[in-house]
Amino acid sequence: QVQPVESGGGSVQAGGSLRLSCRVSASDNIVSMAWFRQVDGKEREGVATIFPRSGNTVYADSVKDRFTISRDNTDNQLYLQMRNLKPEDTAMYYCATGSMYGTWYRKESYNNWGQGTQVTVSS
Numbered sequence: 770q771v772q773p774v775e776s777g778g779g780s781v782q783a784g785g786s787l788r789l790s791c792r793v794s795a796s797d798n799i800v801s802m803a804w805f806r807q808v809d810g811k812e813r814e815g816v817a818t819i820f821p822r823s824g825n826t827v828y829a830d831s832v833k834d835r836f837t838i839s840r841d842n843t844d845n846q847l848y849l850q851m852r853n854l855k856p857e858d859t860a861m862y863y864c865a866t867g868s869m870y871g872t873w874y875r876k877e878s879y880n881n882w883g884q885g886t887q888v889t890v891s892s
Contacts, residue, residue, distance in 0.1 A: 770794040770881050773847075773864040778886030781854055785890070789849040791864030791883060793840075801867040802840060803879060804849045806860035806888075813863065815874030817849065827873050832858075854890045861885040 777789040793802060803818040817828045817838040826838050837850040847864055864883040871878025 770796050770798075770866070770868075773866060773881060773883035775862065775864045775883045775886040778862060778888045780889040780891065783855055783890055783892050785854050786850070786852045787854065787888060788851070789862055789864075789886060789888075791847040791849075793845050793847050793864065793866055794881070795845045796868075798868045799866045800870055801873065801878065802838075802847045803865045803867070803873065804838060804847075805863045805865060805876060805879075806858075807863065807885075808860045813876050814860075815876070816862070818873040819847070829874065851888070854888075856890050856892045859888060859890050861887050 771794040774792045781787055801818055801820050804816040805813045806816050807813040816832055819826045819838045835853045839848045863885045865879035866881045867879040
């Protein structure tokens with residue numbers, strides 16, 4: 770599988786929006802695609818997951834109703850639309866794909882990771 774490549778991070782004021790993109794592999798073995806985030810000194814946190822075969826999505830409570838995960842099969846892209854951003858959303862955001870089902874918010878459920886893109890939200 771090709772390593773995911775994220776883009777779209779940046780700096781924004783609270784209340785603003787950003788859309789993250791991630792180029793993912795076209796492999797039929799992928800059963801889940803996710804966005805995680807991590808702040809220095811803290812554990813990597815699951816933000817949202819989409820299951821390509823069903824289209825089902827799951828979100829962390831902290832981002833529900835503000836973030837939307839989606840995918841575009843035509844160009845192998847995974848997206849994270851982020852609205853009403855808050856300073857606590859500041860983190861490095863990672864795209865990941867998994868070839869075996871597992872607990873969606875656990876990083877061990879994914880076996881292919883991107884390098885990350887920084888999102889900074891100022892108050």
